[in-house]
Amino acid sequence: MATTKSGHNVTCETNRTSCDLTELLCGQSYSVFVKAIGKTCSSIAKMTGQLVTEPCIPIQITTQYSVTIGQVQWDITKGANYYTVTGQTDQGLTTSCVTNDTYCALYNMNCGQMYSIVVTANNFVCQNVSTSTEQVLIVTEPCPPNNVQTNVNCQNNQGMVSWETSFGAVGYEARFAGRDGHSLSCHTNATSCSVEGLHCGVIYHTNVIAIGEKVNSSRSNTVLLYSAPCAVGKCTANLDCYNDTATVSWSPVSGANSYMVTAVSADGSRVSCESTEHQCNLTELECGQVYNVTLVTISDHCRTEKSTNISFSTRPCKPSRVGVDLQCGTSTANMYWEESAGVELYMATATNMGTTLKCNSTNSTCQFSNLTCGDTYKLSVIAYSNRCYSEISSTVEIQTEPCKPDGLRVHGSCNNETVLLYWFKAKGASAYIVKADGNLGYSTSLKTNNTMIETNLPCGQLFTFTVKAQDDWCDSPTSRPEKYMTTPCVPAHVQSFTRCEQSLGSVSWAASDGAESYMAIATGQDRHIHTCTTNTTICTWNDLHCGETYTVYVVAMNYVGSLAWNASETAEFYIVTAENNIGHKVQLSTNDTWTYISEFHCGQEYFLSVQAADSVCTSRPSPPLSLTSVFSPFVPKSPVHPPVSPAS
Template identity: 35%
Template sequence: MDCLTLDTSCFFTNTVCGRRYTFTVYSVSSGCNSQASPPATLRTEPCNPTSISSAMDCFSNIAVVMWAVSEGGAEYYTATVEHEDGQSKSCMSSSIQCGLPDLRCGQNYTVTVTASNQHCHSDPSVVNTLTTVPCVPTHVVAVMDCSDNTAAVTWSPTQGALSYRAVAQSPRGAISSCESTDPQCTLANLICGMPYTVQVVAVNERCSSLPSHMAEFQTVPCTPEITGVILDCYTDSALLEWAYAEGAVSYTATAQSGDEQTATCNTNHTNCELMELACGQTYIVTLRASDGQCDSFQSTSEKVSSVPCPPQAVVSQLNCLANSARVEWEISSGVDSYTVQAMSMEGDVTGCETDGNICSISDLICGSTYNISVYAVSNKCNVSESAIIQMQTVPCVPEQLEANMDCDSGSVSVSWESSNGATSYTAVAQGNGGYTSSCNSSDTSCQFPELLCGLSYSITVQASDHVCNSADSSAVQLNTLLCEPQNVSAQMECGSNAGLVSWEQGELVSSYLVRAVSPDGHRTQCDSNATSCRLPSMHCGQRYNLTVTAQDGSCDNSNAYLTLQSGRLLID
């Protein structure tokens, strides 16, 4: 290329960057040109850098700018990043890249590169855009949702972030994460009862920020597992036991019956006692653990039946003939069966068992006061006792019965030993002809003043307490005073000077004795086990007073009286 000038200098405007040019000068006249001057050499400025690219080192937050080698012998390059507010940073390199540290996070920068040698700088390269690492999220907070064991994580929005990722980790290495384009997300699938730390990173198309500061949270306590429910029959309570639940600080146990009866207990141990359980109820028992902030999910339920209700309205009815008791009561709740216990004041114990509400007690001891109670029985308990009622059994049968007769009056006295439970006695004398007599007494004896004569009586005694009579005692047999001889007559046998006395045969008489007494003091007698006898050697002319006595070997004072005139003495 040429350049013509009238001056001593000239400008070449169409040179190409990065080339070495040789220049010579010669003068020109109207006809001739001078010889060329000695040559001079010149290199043009380096060409503009091309293939500009930039990238962030996400971990070091250093921006790396790269380019292709410029033609024209560039000795070094200068990369410049400029923020929209005019602030810029540069780095120089003799190679095809250089790094820019400490750029502001989450910002967009324009990137240009110039090539330089000792004399010139190229024009800036085509502009490249650089986005720095997103800023670290701040104000990270994690809040547990106790209802579903999830954690809501929130943070302040950060520059340069297109999305966010929250990562939580437990001391045992369990990890849960969530992602969101908003400054919040929810962590699920957390292990119960564990402390977690959570950090949040901001993410753009190429980089993630450094993790945020750690936020701590505690997950919902693990659900406790009930290992046993033991009913205490004597205290109307149930002892509940369970295994330790991770994360638990305290526990609350709840027992609820079908009719809304509720009992609860709270403890920081692994057992507690559910008190004052209503009788006759089936309770559903559940358990929750708590850490002071959240309650665990409800445990698997267990059933426990409380103590049966004590029987009410207990009544007894004595069967006087069998000396047994019929006991009846109202049906109780929660009962499998009933046991009736009767205990006498002397220590005798008897009873009966039934699935119903009526039971009969046999083999009661006579004349005793029994305390009767009814126990409601379930498969766990047999201590629910009714109110005690008392019952008096049938008086004992009188014993050691004795009967004695007063031969003078004919009165019969009866005595016996005192019977337990008796307040009065009735003695009955039953004659062999169907004749009956009785006497009553509150003591241990009584008298029969007017029993019929000449009868054999069977005498028994019954004890009574105004409700029941005992069975009859063993009978004693007694013959009453013999009747006076009947239809007694006497006549003289004149030829033998003897008196013939006759009578009717009386009941129970073993023999008869006839005695005769005359005014002159003569006495004679005869005896017989028949219905007559002869009085011998009677004095003549005497009116004898005759006494006929019926005899049985016990009382010989049943007499009949009559007179008999003996014959006169005849003188030839």
């Protein structure tokens, strides 16, 4: 009888000295007892040691796979001391591993294979007996595709790749890795595929992987794919203006063996050159043309042609039909010429006595401003294009408008209506127009070729004078105005009368244009002077000497200083001086015992004094009198009127 600790018993009976124990359980350790049975008695003996059965068969086997490595797992098996795992293909390839655990890794499994997995449980009594019966498979990844080949379509830069079938593959992925970092891929279940959008002039490292049901293959051997050469990108054209040639240069492109450059003008003129370098020379170019450049990149298998969007203009023609219009009164001149095709810029110049003005234009006109007055300018124009310039055009000349006259001055006399005007010579002037406008409506214009002119103007008006210069085409700006007040008109209709009993004498007159006030002067034969100032048209003296005959004067005044004094014995003439506090001094001489001073500055206080003089000596000045000026045009002296003879 054999029994386990768990109570499982197995027995056998025999009349011999041995018997077979059947239906033993796997993975158990039995204690064995032998019982001898007699007719009346029995005895029991225990076997030394234990009866160990074979391990149980491994079950619940699972697998995992990554490239070249298979992982196998199972449930723990009773009675097993260690396990042997074996993988075998139909082609006879095997791999195995031994472990004390319930998992084991199978290494160096070949691609494209199907391995049948068997797990055997072993102990120290039984080996290679307890083998799994489950059908367990490990399918490895497909092998990398072989005989990979590439090709390129030059017209659309399409890449193509093909390969041989890989066992176990359910699809394929082709990968294109460009040396510039660009990458493309395509997927298929056939043995070829293509991609679009290759970068030009790039070498692509191409490989293919086979896609398995669970694990993909490693990459195939790498094959190079050469895309079509690039069309030239950066392209420049440098023109030699003087030799009618252009050097076209470009950046190098990968895979190109040579380059062909063609330039075509708008009228169909064509020139070309070919080079293995990165530049070539176009010769015999026509002037005044715009050439468009096309560049073809040539490799062993492809020709890539592309318009470069580069154009260049040959040396422009000399501008023709050049002219100029002077804009009077604006210090500007508009220059014009016939515009030519292909010109990028016109540069006009105006030169005068070493000074050059410049004006750039993209059309057929250019305006020069701030021209100096009264000068002769020579104008010309050059056409610029692509860093080249034409010959200088024919020269045209202009005479700018005369300069504005400066320094206008007006001088007149209190004794007449004659006015003298003079000014500085204006540059460029051939004549001058003088304009005089009076405040009472009188206006006149005078023309002269000189820088001074004399004219008679009506009395009693405040005149504004201007002058402008003329030449054959233009007038200058008008000068700064100068004002001048002509002498008040001579009082008319003067009548005098006396009142005998009161020694009074009176005089009346008609109002005078330009007069602000009047002074009536009565001079007796005894040389005594009697004055009367008024802003009306009548004046009366109440201090006339009896028995005298007086000569009466009436003077019209407009704020001009006047001074009268008694006669000095032996005096041949008198010197009158007027001086203000800032040094302005007016001095005159007269044979009379009264005078007028018209050169006062307005708004100034003057101190007036008189000195008697003869041909040898001059007296000391009289005590000064103060006079404040208001306005100072010239004032004429009134005519002499009949004498007044008061009663004695």
